[in-house]
Amino acid sequence: MGNYSIQNMFLNADPVVQGVMVLLLLASLACWVVILEKAALFKKASRNVLAFKRTAAAIETQVNPDDYPGFTSLVVAAGVKEARDTAGSETRAEYRERVERSMRAVLSGRLDRLDARTVLLATVGATSPFVGLFGTVWGIMHSFIGIAASGETTLAVVAPGIAEALFATAMGLVAAIPAVIAYNKINNVLKKMTKEALNAISLTGNGLARIHFSSPAKRTMPVLKKVESQ
Numbered sequence: 001m002g003n004y005s006i007q008n009m010f011l012n013a014d015p016v017v018q019g020v021m022v023l024l025l026l027a028s029l030a031c032w033v034v035i036l037e038k039a040a041l042f043k044k045a046s047r048n049v050l051a052f053k054r055t056a057a058a059i060e061t062q063v064n065p066d067d068y069p070g071f072t073s074l075v076v077a078a079g080v081k082e083a084r085d086t087a088g089s090e091t092r093a094e095y096r097e098r099v100e101r102s103m104r105a106v107l108s109g110r111l112d113r114l115d116a117r118t119v120l121l122a123t124v125g126a127t128s129p130f131v132g133l134f135g136t137v138w139g140i141m142h143s144f145i146g147i148a149a150s151g152e153t154t155l156a157v158v159a160p161g162i163a164e165a166l167f168a169t170a171m172g173l174v175a176a177i178p179a180v181i182a183y184n185k186i187n188n189v190l191k192k193m194t195k196e197a198l199n200a201i202s203l204t205g206n207g208l209a210r211i212h213f214s215s216p217a218k219r220t221m222p223v224l225k226k227v228e229s230q
Contacts, residue, residue, distance in 0.1 A: 006167070013164040014142040020135030020168050027124045028175035034117050035182045042189050045114055048072050049193050053200040059207030071110045075197075076204060079103040083208045092209050100205035107197055111190065118186050125180035132172020139165025 010021055048070035055067055065077040082102040083095075090098070143161025 009164045009167050013167075014139055017135045017139045017142070017164060017168055020131060020138070021171055024128060024132060024135075024168070024171040024175045027128060028171075028178075031121055031124050031175065031179045031182070034120055035178065038114075038118065038182070038186055041114060042186065042193070044070065046189065046193055049196045049200065052076075053196055053203065056200045056203035056207065059204065059210075061211065063204065063208055063211070072197075072200070074110065075103050075106045075201065078106040079201070079204055079208060083212060092213055095212060096205040096209045099208050100201050103201045103204065104198070107194075107201065111194060111197075115186075115190060118183060121179040121183040121186070125176045125183055128172045128176035128179070129169075130172070132169040132175075135168025135172070136165045139168060 010018060013021070048068075049072065051069045052072035052075070063076060063080055063083075065073045065080060068076045079099045079102055082099045140162060143165065146161060
């Protein structure tokens with residue numbers, strides 16, 4: 001590659017272009033840290049939500065939060081706690097809504113924690129191409145100033161500066177493309193997970209209501225044990 005290697009293009013670039021390249025490299029590394037972290041977290045959370053739905057569909061005479069995996073045990077614990085409180089002459093629909101509302105509130109908080117830092121992906125995806133373009137424009141401008149000062153317009157004189165400048169645009173795209181793809185994927189997975197979790201909450205609310213409004217002879221009060229924070 002000679003003088004046109006990536007290392008030489010960086011070392012010979014204008015300090016402003018070098019700063020742009022370093023910034024884009026750091027942004028890309030930060031995005032990959034978030035991407036890998038979210039891949040592991042969402043894989044585990046998706047399994048927990050599917051188990052939540054299966055367990056909720058099988059409710060018979062009692063609901064034990066310990067039977068639910070991961071953060072879903074906290075969601076169910078909130079519903080069980082609310083289910084043990086009576087609110088006078090409630091209808092079954094009013095009882096379900098109150099119980100499910102308490103579970104949805106906990107679920108929302110847990111999903112917000114899963115979604116944390118994904119805004120970095122959106123920011124990098126939206127701004128990196130423009131940051132790279134700024135580096136390109138600055139580099140080309142610097143090259144033209146050098147050409148004007150030297151009076152040389154041959155390709156050997158022009159090419160290195162143009163190549164250094166365009167390299168900044170390439171780095172902007174390298175940072176932006178994975179960030180955009182990952183952000184869209186995370187949003188799609190989160191929407192699907194939210195839908196499945198809300199269905200599970202509805203099944204749990206129905207199960208708790210069925211237990212609560214069953215005849216005293218058949219009724220088994222929901223079990224509420226101390227659930228450690230996940």
